[in-house]
Amino acid sequence: MKQIEGTNAGVKFLGDWHEVVLFSHVLAKFLEENAPHKESVDAYEEWMPTDGDEEEDMKEKTAEDACMKPTEVEEDFNGVKEELKDAEQKIVDSVHDVANGKSPAEDLGEATKDIERLVAAESIKSMRKMEKSIYKHIMLKFNPYYFDTEDFSVNLERKGEDRYALSVNISDEVLRGKVQDRFK
DSSP states (O other): OOEEEEOSSEEEEEEOHHHHHHHHHHHHHHHHHHOSOHHHHHHHHHHSOOTTOOHHHHHHHHHHHHSOOOOHHHHHOOOHHHHHHHHHHHHHHHHHHHHTTOOOHHHHHHHHHHHHHHHHHHHHHHHHHHHHHHIIIIIHHHSOEEEEOSSOEEEEEEEETTEEEEEEEOOSHHHHHHHHHHTO
């Protein structure tokens, strides 16, 4: 039932779910030994299909991988309650500064930064949630499940009852040649 063929951009594997899973593992091992960036292979291993996966799992993995990555603002974010509490304390401190004849500018500036961080982090979180929903419920209805790095991309598509195509596209000619030679 399984079949592999070379393509202009890499290789294409056809088979049932279990065969695609096995091929994915063999491919990951080969890429681990040959791809220029280990991060690409690690990310692929997180995304690739497994025996326990169902289509909904692949949809989730694809949407998760396609969405914007966490930002520095989110990493610095301490949570809504904490940011508001910190901003409130800095505003109170600025009032004390005025009462003591000092400039409130520094404390007010810091309070503003806390509020900006809160708004930015929550906005990005909301955008990511919307982006993920669009991928899961719209984009993946019309496109195969896909994974993309600077080293290679992979598409997984249902081709009938328990028949799937896994296409690997590689832009680097040397790596593409190695993959094509390995899976001839």
